[in-house]
Amino acid sequence: MTNFTPAAALDAADPLALFRREFHIPPGPDGQPCAYFCGNSLGLMPVAARAAVEQEFVDWQRLGVEGHFHGTSPWLHYHEALAEPTARLVGARPLEVVVMNNLTVNLHLLMVSFYRPTASRFVILMEGGAFPSDQYALESQARLHGLAPAAAIVELLPRPGEHTLRTADILARIAELGDTLAVVLLGGVNYYTGQAFDMAAITAAGHAAGATVGFDLAHAAGNLELHLHDWNVDFACWCSYKYLNSGPGGTSGVFVHERHAHRPELLRLAGWWGHDPSDRFEMKKGFRPMPGAAGWQLSNAQIFPMAIHRASLAIIDRAGGMAALRRKSEALTARLEAHLRGLGLPATALEIITPPDPAQRGCQLSVLVPERGRELFDHLAAQGVLADWREPNVIRLAPVPLYNSFADVDRAGAAVRSFFNE
Numbered sequence: 001m002t003n004f005t006p007a008a009a010l011d012a013a014d015p016l017a018l019f020r021r022e023f024h025i026p027p028g029p030d031g032q033p034c035a036y037f038c039g040n041s042l043g044l045m046p047v048a049a050r051a052a053v054e055q056e057f058v059d060w061q062r063l064g065v066e067g068h069f070h071g072t073s074p075w076l077h078y079h080e081a082l083a084e085p086t087a088r089l090v091g092a093r094p095l096e097v098v099v100m101n102n103l104t105v106n107l108h109l110l111m112v113s114f115y116r117p118t119a120s121r122f123v124i125l126m127e128g129g130a131f132p133s134d135q136y137a138l139e140s141q142a143r144l145h146g147l148a149p150a151a152a153i154v155e156l157l158p159r160p161g162e163h164t165l166r167t168a169d170i171l172a173r174i175a176e177l178g179d180t181l182a183v184v185l186l187g188g189v190n191y192y193t194g195q196a197f198d199m200a201a202i203t204a205a206g207h208a209a210g211a212t213v214g215f216d217l218a219h220a221a222g223n224l225e226l227h228l229h230d231w232n233v234d235f236a237c238w239c240s241y242k243y244l245n246s247g248p249g250g251t252s253g254v255f256v257h258e259r260h261a262h263r264p265e266l267l268r269l270a271g272w273w274g275h276d277p278s279d280r281f282e283m284k285k286g287f288r289p290m291p292g293a294a295g296w297q298l299s300n301a302q303i304f305p306m307a308i309h310r311a312s313l314a315i316i317d318r319a320g321g322m323a324a325l326r327r328k329s330e331a332l333t334a335r336l337e338a339h340l341r342g343l344g345l346p347a348t349a350l351e352i353i354t355p356p357d358p359a360q361r362g363c364q365l366s367v368l369v370p371e372r373g374r375e376l377f378d379h380l381a382a383q384g385v386l387a388d389w390r391e392p393n394v395i396r397l398a399p400v401p402l403y404n405s406f407a408d409v410d411r412a413g414a415a416v417r418s419f420f421n422e
């Protein structure tokens with residue numbers, strides 16, 4: 001560790017260091033705060049979450065149904081308060097985003113509108129080994145149109161001997177599928193490898209082929225700087241409980257590009273909360289969607305998860321937004337990578353499968369440990385380093401800029417070192 005700037009110096013100079021105090025950090029085996037590297041799976045609880053929910057309890061207790069109109073943040077308009085911070089988060093206009101439901105539900109709602117296969121153009125292009133919920137969702141979307149998943153879904157696979165996809169290969173595949181390609185649906189960051197995709201280039205290539213392009217941003221929202229509007233992405237959705245720290249099963253975000261905002265004819269599954277609010281309560285026949293992403297809402301807002309989400313998004317704004325988070329994130333991940341590479345282990349013992357190029361990853365490093373993976377994972381846990389285990393042999397470590405410190409990263413590095421030196 002001789003070439004490393006001491007972690008204490010980096011933490012002292014870190015403009016985000018104080019945000020660590022705004023989160024509850026679970027204790028490790030020694031009762032002291034653990035080094036939490038699972039923010040990619042479940043982000044930590046903001047201290048502000050409890051008061052945010054408590055406020056809604058108070059309003060409900062005090063006002064009953066009148067909370068819709070006279071609550072501190074009237075429930076009738078609750079989702080509107082989330083539009084601005086959500087738009088900042090993903091590089092969108094407020095009209096282009098809405099918060100509602102859960103991620104897989106939203107993926108289905110968007111696919112219903114944006115996957116309209118014809119006899120000649122019916123292919124969905126996705127990552128091989130995508131998160132299982134996405135695989136199941138897209139298989140069932142194909143079946144919904146009477147198509148066999150094996151015929152409709154084309155998967156992108158790394159070249160033999162490689163772990164991640166090359167952008168050039170993705171773009172070539174899109175061009176090759178050409179006018180058979182209906183939808184490209186990739187993760188913004190692959191959950192397993194941690195690879196971040198070039199969403200701008202993929203979107204441009206998809207459009208050049210005449211296809212629609214969407215992203216599942218479960219591992220990208222709150223992790224990468226996103227510019228969904230400028231990148232021309234057609235649609236996207238993400239969950240809020242990973243890098244957005246909004247609690248287990250928390251609500252989900254949706255993006256629909258402005259160019260689809262005023263297309264009421266676009267097929268969709270409808271519900272009253274997506275209906276024009278000017279006569280929503282007249283309870284009349286004939287659905288007229290609100291413009292923008294809000295027109296995909298079905299149900300009245302889930303106030304309790306949204307209250308947590310609102311408090312969480314406010315923390316990101318106070319921290320200076322994604323640009324500030326990303327600066328620290330790159331430094332944390334680079335340091336973790338340097339610790340692991342510094343061990344000088346052969347790939348048969350430990351291999352980082354996440355791309356080394358910072359532009360092709362978020363904060364997460366996925367570490368392939370072919371022989372003793374589970375043993376290493378348990379060793380880390382015993383040292384108070386909480387990582388994430390993925391069968392059959394991958395450990396994922398996600399240092400998160402809002403609450404992880406450079407000292408946390410050094411703890412992880414030292415714990416891995418002590419395992420291999422034992």
Ligand SMILES: *Cc1c(COP(=O)(O)O)cnc(C)c1O
Nearest residue numbers: 102103104131133191216218239
């Ligand atoms: C976490 C994650 C999910 C989880 O879906 P839910 O509907 O929130 O349970 C889905 N897809 C991806 C890519 C994920 O990373």
